[in-house]
Amino acid sequence: MSHATEALLALPVAATSYANRVDGLFWALTGVCGFVTIGITLTIAYFCFRYRKGTRVDRKLPDLAAGKKRSREIEAVWIAVPFAFFLVFFGWGARLYYDYDDPPRNALEIFVTAKQWMWKVEHLNGRREINELHVPVDRPIKLVMTSQDVIHDFYVPAFREKRDVLPGRDTTLWFQPTVTGAYPLRCDEFCGTGHSMMIGTVYVMSQDAYGRWLASGSTAPTLVRLGFERFRELGCSGCHGPGSTLHAPSLAGLYGRMVPLTGGSFVRFDDGYIRDKILEPAKQIPAGYANDMPSFKGRISESDLLELTAYIRSLADTSPDVPQGNHLR
């Protein structure tokens, strides 16, 4: 029955330091809840035995007023004590969640597109994979995820983390693996017939091995390069490119800055804003420009959007004077 004992070992491998912290909370909860379960069960059993009908024990109840006062005091105790424990569990869980929610700035970005029923992964240098994700050990990794159809969920039990992958918006999940190895990846939001087969593997590799892996195999163009091609194919460069005669803003050097809008407010020029402008150009118009841009809603796939965003992001370091696209060569 070695299979059985293996199955009964409760926790999967913890492959990040965050996962170890989650396990700490898990055992604390299990200790307290286990103690309470056993304690209350034994108390009920003891009362049921001692006060079963016919035993010769004291059953005299206190008179009404005294009994009321006594029961209020007892109840105050069993309101206050659980509440104190609850506050600890709330705070502990919130602390973990705060870290889970907040990727570090130096994280290595990898782009994930979910669709029925596969995981498509694109690395910054253009290397792509399906239902597999290769990452280096001991580096923070930030997944930028979006869905092409329904809601999915990126769940790696060894990281003790999951995050829904939604159509029409980016969500992020970050982790810093500390142990090399292969870990199951599962879709954890019901997404249709193939839901349970929407699984994959996350390979955590040594940094050297990751470097070799990244350079080898596919010679696909980088994400930025692909984005530049989309930028031309879709006609973006006609207005936003250098030397355009149409009145549209150059995108060089804009990424990450605050942009003034018609009406006096500001918006940060980030991934979300880029996506919104491509799909809903009539909203949040930059100050000084007319609403001339056509919407690309329905004409552009999620991976096109990812590539375009990667390209526009790459323009952050360029100054508006440098002809765009030059730095690619």
Next chain:
Amino acid sequence: MSSSIIDPSAAPVLETESNYLTHGYSLWSWLTTTDHKRIALLYAVTITAFFFMGGAAATLMRIELISPTPLIMSAETYNKLFTAHGVIMVWFFLIPSIPATLGNFLIPMMIGAKDVALPRINLLSWYVFALGGCFVIATLIAGGIDTGWTFYTPYSTRFSQTTVVCGVAGVFVTGFSSIMTGLNFIVTVHRLRAPGLTWFKLPLFVWAIYATSIILVLATPVLAMTLVLLAMQRVFGIGIFDATLGGDPLLFQHMFWFYSHPAVYIMVLPAMGVASEVITCFARKPVFGYRTMAYAIAAIAAFGFMVWGHHMFVAGQSLYASLVFSFLSYVVAIPSAIKVFNWTATLYKGSITFEAPMLYALGFVGLFLIGGLTGLYLASLGMDADLSRTYFVVAHFHYIMVGGSVMAYFAGIHFWWPKITGRMYSESWARLGAIVIFVGFNLTFFPQFILGIEGMPRRYFEYAPQFQFLNVLSSAGASILAAGYVLPLVYLTWSALHGARATDNPWGAKGLEWQTRSPPPVENFDVPPRIPQRPYDYDPDAEEKAGR
């Protein structure tokens, strides 16, 4: 003291005496009745049918899950089965279970009234419920739907190839039955209490059903709106929940859980009410901390409306919203904890006997305890980001809804069975049933906690071989559980036809409903019931000395 209106030695006379069951035997007399007791039985028969339909779906799923690879069905069929199981069990069994059967039967009797305030609305409510049920059966005949009972968009609106709108229509229609039942109970409790029966003399069962009714009336309309928007999006392509049209799929989840989290309390508050009646009776003790218990019911109902976001911690909800929802989820756990402690304290210095209703009620307390404590894991943000949507969640809510609500429903059915039918069931068979269900339940669902911790997502048709051992264990437990549920069906049916005649108050219970005949006359009381000084006026010491 036993305050029967009729001396038990005169029992044979009862057969000739008119009661609500002998008042007309034709099918027509049942289908046009406005007697709350008969309507309760109409509901009981209907939801029992749905319970076994939902149970059949679960049985097939548990058979399939014996193997990590396909065994007896396709993935499509499996997805349709868990959807049917969820939709039927939630809306066509659990939500009406205690309120519409025991509540309908008992609320007027517990407050000394002849009927509910709006008897014809009460009948209409059953017809609407049955109509909703017809939609669901039509959906099943048309092949079933595969969205899960949560109908998440955009899967339900754009991608599912099944008859989603028909199924949604069934849930939509049956919601109106919930609203009418809730409204009826609210008016009844406010307007029809016997003179002198003040709020703090009411049994906790009445408090629980009253609080449940408030939730039914406030939350169900939101579900109705959500489902209408969903259907309009699917049929006409309006874009409320559609990201490609500028809508937001998360909005659907907010609206859905705004109803569906309070719905958990619709299922569990009545169960708490039943447990309070049964435990006090068989411990021969007044409930410990009556007022606190009543306030706890009110607090659960109120705070239950403010925790829906804890279903969405990993769904893309903002950090700050998650923090607030997590905190409030711990707050709502406090009154639930109070109730468990107070039931335990009620046993102290009692004079306890262990008839079948008491076994079911004690089983309820134990299983509700585990269900509640595992909720603490899921309310904790960092922990939920790991366990959310795994089998841990499946096990958690089955401990609350099946271990809790269904056990309590059975406790109530057994406790009031003599009053409802005028007959006794076989005590030894009933005790056996309680024990088999308790054992089968734990064997089915405890392994699922471990499966979740090990990382098995819910709604998985195929799974990694490492999960097989626990799945087989769970399926084995399910076969015991299924046998446990068939037992009461058999011995209770037998009792209804051939059981020994029940006396008016076989348990020596103190509620007003026990002051009248078994089964009660059409207008409930031959003479106005005597209003006690306080609820649960048991005295274990005196009863022991009198050698009860």
